[in-house]
Amino acid sequence: MSRDEQKKRFLERLDEPEKNWKFSPADVKERSYWDDYMKAYEDAIRHTAAPHAPWYVVPADNKWFTRLVVAAAIVQGIEQLDLRFPTIDAAVEKEFAECRKWLLAEKD
Numbered sequence: 001m002s003r004d005e006q007k008k009r010f011l012e013r014l015d016e017p018e019k020n021w022k023f024s025p026a027d028v029k030e031r032s033y034w035d036d037y038m039k040a041y042e043d044a045i046r047h048t049a050a051p052h053a054p055w056y057v058v059p060a061d062n063k064w065f066t067r068l069v070v071a072a073a074i075v076q077g078i079e080q081l082d083l084r085f086p087t088i089d090a091a092v093e094k095e096f097a098e099c100r101k102w103l104l105a106e107k108d
Helices: 003-015 017-022 025-048 063-080 090-105
Strands: none
Touching: 003 017, 003 025
16 A cells, blocks of 8 residues: 555544554554565565466555455466366266165165
């Protein structure tokens, strides 16, 4: 999220008693390191992202849009897995047929 959005959310947490639990005075102190954090995040992403394990940088100022982007990334990732139900071989299929016969013949 942007620095401005973070400030807005901190102020909401301070102004709304039901959100006070989300706030820590340490958060304000850490804001003085904003540029350092941004550089560290960029370095981490740049040096650890790979085609087989990508990072997704998601804009977070609008929660509804953030959630939409995350959901889309999850769906895309799952679709790329090309998942399929396991198959069974002929011997297991025959055994299943016998089990089916047994179950149908069973008295309730």
